[in-house]
Amino acid sequence: MKIDTVEAIPYEIGMRKPLLFASGQMTTADHVLVRITTDEGHVGIADVPPRPYTYGETQGSVVAVIETLFAPLLVGADPFARNAINAGMARTVGNFAAKGAVDIALWDIIGKSLGTSVHALLGGFTPTVRVSHMVGFAPAQEMVDEALNYREQYGITSFKVKVGRRPVSLDVDACIALREALGADAELYLDANRGWSANEALAVARACDGLGLLYLEEPCDALEVIGRQRLVRESPLTIMADESVPTLGDVARELHNGGASAISIKTARTGFSESQKILGLCEGLGVDVIMGNQIDSMLGSVATVIFGAAFKHSSRRAAELSNFLEFADFLITEPLVIKNGQISAPTAPGLGVTLDNNKLAAYRLDRK
């Protein structure tokens, strides 16, 4: 089997409400749909969420890098040769989300051609994973109302709270209000998207001690090396790395340097192949992981649930899988359903979902 065509299709879907966080905000999903077709008629798809404020990729840069650098490597290649293809793409630095999506689309083709779900191919540990919801910046009472609503509607009891504001009392007050409203059983953890210095983060971690918070994600820039190491040593909250670890090597460096003691894995940036290596590294070292959310569409979340549910170590913690609910629409014909705080991994061949071509035609930006 050989790859025939590679498409990078820019599209835009509105958000029902903007998502605000310390490093940026999202009001529309300016994403790219990757579609790879083989000479045997198998089609692999994946979603690219470009996040310029996190990794420097844009919708235009994703289309350009796929069309000009990755497509020439892919066309004519055997889609089973993931390692050769990924090594070829690695010769281009950065462009994590573009690379991650190509890898996911290859796995989709492999699964479809074998008549097997990717969830099963990866190891099929559990059929469902617990869902965590990410709550963006808002006045404390609005954040509480959103969390209560997601608990009521979807049975979600795990929440990642966006922090990193100044004055830090805005965030501390929101955490206190959320804990009071949700009770002792709800899981709460924080993500500052580098909004603070290491010292500010330490003050917040101390102020929140006693609230039963699980993690503090990316509190400051990991390049603030000494401050970050001190924070990891002195913080009462476990420090989790997210955007500072977009590759396997970055994970190894941050864990080795003492810049983090827990890791967010995002299939949107490391696909299935590199995510598997990161997961193995973390499991071997006894480091917690969370399946993170790059503000993923429903198709992006399909990849996260497939990977999260496939392994014991990635399914221990609730996975961030609910923010697709804030997108005004989705491009697949089998909607993900969150029930009793859980999502099931699709069991049909490949990713187990089908592209809705009418919707893609309506939302694509390149043929208007």
Ligand code: MUC
């Ligand atoms: C997160 O975990 O940081 C916000 C920016 C981004 O790239 O991902 C989101 C969520």
Ligand code: MG
């Ligand atoms: Mg994060």
